[in-house]
Amino acid sequence: MKHLICFHLFNDYSGSPKILKMVLENFLKQHYIVDLVSSKHGVLDELLCYENLHKHSYPYRFLKNPIVMMLYYCAVQLYMFVFAFRWLFCKDIVFYINTLLPVGPALAGRIMGKRVVYHYHENAFVKGRSYKILAMAMQKxxxxxxxxxxxxxxxxKQKSNLSVVPNALxxxxxxxxxxxxxxxFMRKRVLMLGSLKLYKSPLEFVELAKRLPQFDFELVVNDTQENINCFVKEYKINMGKNLTIYPKQNDVTSFYNxxxxxxxxxxxxxxxxxFGLT
Incomplete structure (x- = not known):
């Protein structure tokens, strides 16, 4: 029976953990043993019904202060690095790293001589410097x-041992x-799914709703209602009758329908x- 050790930083309802859930569910149905190291309260918790899954959780959330957030991230990487050594003497295991962010356990895996596989969801080279550094580390x-x-x-730059698996639903x-x-067509309802990060353009979506009162607008945000309320207050968003903002959802099919x-x-x-899920 094969053994997979999977590391994912933030367990929410965004694309990368949803893809990971599909991947792990396939392995679990094939009777693999899967140890999952990730945060609490997200889509990956739906896998807890499988007896051959062992989940190891820690608290994690995004913070507004970038310095505090970086320190928080580094602390979690150190925790995952140390935690990974519990599998030091286990043979025939694979360290499965989902996204660039869990660099700590990837380093631990290489030190222990384990096989390290990255599922690379981002495009680090069109993001900030920290992502480019993480991408360089991944290739090493x-x-x-x-x-x-x-x-x-x-x-x-690395072209060997590289494969392409498109995202799927x-x-x-x-x-x-x-x-x-x-x-x-008759409903005249406009939908967007995303986060409160400004590069995802939630403010532009709100502006569209303001300028097009003849249409209904629905924004599904991968965040809590509390954070949505703070966002609305911070940016002084005037919620028109044709705009509804929803917090994170377990199932979004009704919104698409x-x-x-x-x-x-x-x-x-x-x-x-x-080429993400949206």
Whole structure:
């Protein structure tokens, strides 16, 4: 029976943990033993029903102060680095690193002589300097890198042991989609799914709702209602009757089913999407 040790930094309802859930569920159904090291209260917790999954959790959340956030991130990396050594004497295991961020356990894996596989979701070379450093570390530490698109892979200097596996939706999600074009057109409802990060353009979406009162706008945010309320207050957002902002959702099929148009307004000058789920 094979053994997989998976590390993912922030367990929420964004694209990368959802893809990870699909990957791990496939391994679990094939009777692999999976140890998952990640934070609490996200989509990955839906895997706890599997007896061959062992989840090791820690608290993690995003903070507004960038210096405090970096210190918090470094502390979690140190924790994961040390925690990874509990598998020092385990044979035939793979360290599966989801996204660039868990660099601590990747380093520990290489020190212990374990096979390290990265699932690379970001495009570090169109982000900040810290992401570029993490991408350089990944190319040094990884035995294999899984990219989500050829475009994303083209930025990496390492060309060996590189594979491309496009993101996909679970079949059970697709089976629940009911799209009737004529009815969708008549509803005049505009949908966007994203986060409160400004490069995702939530403020631009709000402005569209303000300028187009003849349409209904729905924004599904991967965050808590408390943080949404703070965001609305901070940016003095006037919630019109045609705009509704929802906190993170376990299932978004109902939003897609009643939408006429789905937008992705990511600011290409600040971030370039890497063929994610939206």
């Amino acid at each position: 530490l990884a035995h294999e890198i899984i990219c989500v698109s050829c475009y994303q892979a083209s930025f990496l 679970p079949q059970e999600f697709v089976d629940r989609l009911r799209f009737i074009p004529k009815a969708a 009643r939408a006429s148009l789905v937008l992705n307004l990511t600011n290409k000058k600040q971030a370039i999407e890497t």
